[in-house]
Amino acid sequence: MRKHIPAIFVFVPVLVFVLASRGYASPGEVLFRNAVSLEKKVEYSRALVKYKEASTQLLKEGRSKLADECRYASTRIMAIRESYPYTEDQVRKKIKELYPKTDARRIDEVMRAGRLPSLVFDGRRNYFYGFTNTLNNLYADFRFGGEKGALGSTEAIVGSIKPYIDVKEDLPPGRSLARPITYVAEGEAVVPRGKLPSKGILKVWVPLPLVTAAQQDVEIISVYPDKYLSYPIRLDGDIALAYMEIPLEEIKGDLRIGAEFKFKHYEERFNIDPAKVGAYDKKSDLYRRYTASDRNIRVTPAIRARANKIAGTETNPYRIAKKFYDHVVHDLDYSYMPHGHLDVLNIPESVYVLENGIGDCGAQSIYFAALCRAAGIPARAPGGMQLFPVNEAGAGTHFWAQFYLPNYGWVPVDTSAGQAIKYLEDVPAGLKRDWIDYFFSKMDPFRYLIQVDVDVPLIPRPGEPLVFSMVLQMPTAVSRDMYDNPGALLMEAWKIKVRQIKNEFAGK
Numbered sequence: 005m006r007k008h009i010p011a012i013f014v015f016v017p018v019l020v021f022v023l024a025s026r027g028y029a030s031p032g033e034v035l036f037r038n039a040v041s042l043e044k045k046v047e048y049s050r051a052l053v054k055y056k057e058a059s060t061q062l063l064k065e066g067r068s069k070l071a072d073e074c075r076y077a078s079t080r081i082m083a084i085r086e087s088y089p090y091t092e093d094q095v096r097k098k099i100k101e102l103y104p105k106t107d108a109r110r111i112d113e114v115m116r117a118g119r120l121p122s123l124v125f126d127g128r129r130n131y132f133y134g135f136t137n138t139l140n141n142l143y144a145d146f147r148f149g150g151e152k153g154a155l156g157s158t159e160a161i162v163g164s165i166k167p168y169i170d171v172k173e174d175l176p177p178g179r180s181l182a183r184p185i186t187y188v189a190e191g192e193a194v195v196p197r198g199k200l201p202s203k204g205i206l207k208v209w210v211p212l213p214l215v216t217a218a219q220q221d222v223e224i225i226s227v228y229p230d231k232y233l234s235y236p237i238r239l240d241g242d243i244a245l246a247y248m249e250i251p252l253e254e255i256k257g258d259l260r261i262g263a264e265f266k267f268k269h270y271e272e273r274f275n276i277d278p279a280k281v282g283a284y285d286k287k288s289d290l291y292r293r294y295t296a297s298d299r300n301i302r303v304t305p306a307i308r309a310r311a312n313k314i315a316g317t318e319t320n321p322y323r324i325a326k327k328f329y330d331h332v333v334h335d336l337d338y339s340y341m342p343h344g345h346l347d348v349l350n351i352p353e354s355v356y357v358l359e360n361g362i363g364d365c366g367a368q369s370i371y372f373a374a375l376c377r378a379a380g381i382p383a384r385a386p387g388g389m390q391l392f393p394v395n396e397a398g399a400g401t402h403f404w405a406q407f408y409l410p411n412y413g414w415v416p417v418d419t420s421a422g423q424a425i426k427y428l429e430d431v432p433a434g435l436k437r438d439w440i441d442y443f444f445s446k447m448d449p450f451r452y453l454i455q456v457d458v459d460v461p462l463i464p465r466p467g468e469p470l471v472f473s474m475v476l477q478m479p480t481a482v483s484r485d486m487y488d489n490p491g492a493l494l495m496e497a498w499k500i501k502v503r504q505i506k507n508e509f510a511g512k
Contacts, residue, residue: 032062036070039077046125048081055081059487072484076469079489083344083471088123088130095120095131102136103146114143119362121342134340138362141338147427161424164392164450166435167509168271169442177277178412181218181270183509185449187391188225189213189399191500192262193479195493203253204485208494209462211388211454211476212237213267214244219453225264238463243455245476247464252485261479261494269391269452271509274415274445278322282410284380294382294408299459300474301373301385302352310358311378321381325407325417328375329444332419333426336371337362347472353458365420366403366475370458372419373405382408388454388477391502399452399502401477416447449509452502471495 029037035058042051059074090098092115099111114120119142121132132138139146168183191210200206213222222239224246232248246263284291297303314331315324339362346356354374357363363371369385376383387403404418422443425436458474466482471491478498481490 030061030065030067032058032065032067032070035061036074039074043077043081047127048085048125050126052078052081052085056487068484072468075487075489078487079469079471079492080348082489082492083348084123084125085130087132087342087345088121088125089133090131090135092129092131095135098136099139099146106145110145114139119360121339121360121362123342123345132340132342134342138339141427142362159428161392162428162431162439165421165439165442165448168446168448169435169438175273175275177275177280179217180273180275182273183449184220184268184270185391185504185508186221186266186268186506187452187502188264188266188505189452189500189502190262190264191478191498192260193494193497193499195259195261195490195497197255197258199488199493200252200255200259200490201483201485203251204483206250206252206259206481206483206486206490207466208248208250208261208479208481209466209476210246210248210261210263210479212239212244212246212263213265214241214388214453214455215239216453216456218270218272218447218449219267219451220270221266221268223266225266227263228260235464242457242460243463243476245454245463247462252483266505267452269449271449272416272447274412276322276409276412276415276445278320280411281320281322284321284382284410286380290408291382294384294457295377295380297374297377299350300353300370301377301383301458302354303374303378304352304355304358307354307358307374308378311375314375315379321379321407322409322415324379325376325381325383325415326444328372328379329417329419329422331375332368332372333423333440335361336368336423338364338368338420338423338427340364341367343367343474344472347474348469353474363420365418366458368419368423369403369405369417372417373407376407384414384457386453386456387458387475389452389500389502391450391452391504393450393504398504399500401475402451403458403475404447415445417445418443418447421448 035054039051039054039058042054055074055078059071062071096111099106120135120138122129210227212224213219215222224237227246232250233246234249235247237246238244314327318324341364346353353367353370357367357371373383373385383405385403385405389399390402391399404416406414406416408414422440425431425439454476468482470480471489479494481494483490
């Protein structure tokens, strides 16, 4: 049985100890202590109620900082509860609905195996909202029951990518850019006025296309409401975004936040001679930054041991990275991830993947980068959206990876895209091999890049916890004047459509 992260909550606000040291407590402080106690016991539903009561009372007492702690705690708990909304009975019923020919004995086997992500709180075991995706990818007898990814079926994605795999050309050393696609995108979130407070400041960050070698000709057509833009729009550096501060007393109707933009994204292909990879400058800022252990790209002793085992006696960084890629593609299983739960409890994604043997695009990319960093190879996990033209929106959230080679630069890797082919039946062995090889050192142009790595800080920094801090794939927000986290409202309301307006490979 795979090991799962235990449902133990270890965070206790420092303010609790301050209050205890004073020897007395106001009514609001008593309610707050009770809420913290319930949260530590993982009685999340009761804790939510108690934090709301505490917040109301603390604001009456003028204790705004402690009231803020109640807001943060509620956001934390909601992220966990929403990650695991199903009881065991509901999971069993759903499996039976999706796979009516599956008997109760087989369902019992799956439940006993313990590989469907779950967490114990409120006195029972609760199951991950994406458990059907996990089921579909872990077990062959559940594989073809109609489960589709965010961008549609894998078969349709193969149809989009295969023409690029079929291209055979002699390339000069290093990176070549070709076959660009020009896109236009429109994204908007409409938040009903009744869900916002009558006054206060709403701070909003809206993602935009980042200018890189592979992503060029970025044109921001509009960002709105533009009168509230409070910082120069950033399209370079580590992350591309627009920032605005919205005085809510000026908003009379529903709040519309959006952006429209154009950009061109190229296919990348690297021609690498392993013998010509240079030596790393281990004193450089790039090397130090991208070999360091980070919040989610965490390099633990266990990850270092796994990296050493996979690398074996190999010393060439290109060949070591290829070994790590093959390990992720062949040894791990794809599965949607409880990112919200991991984020708020500060559980590194690389650690979760190592311990559970599953991961989605972001988690796999983070794990790959952690293995590289453990081996002294600079690596990161950039991302934004995948733009396979196989569904109405033409866009789905996505992350991939890069590793750095002297004399060559940042080399692209997409483990989950490379892995997708293994879940298809009746695919010729040659296509499977070419497909997997393509996504190591090559990258299709169906991309919308927003940030160069996970955990890149927003500009300006929010100053308080976000609903999801690892990525900016859709707008996020904070407000001290809202009890419910506004970032969750924007993420739920955000709708984006991306369409091709010119595809030079297709001659359009």
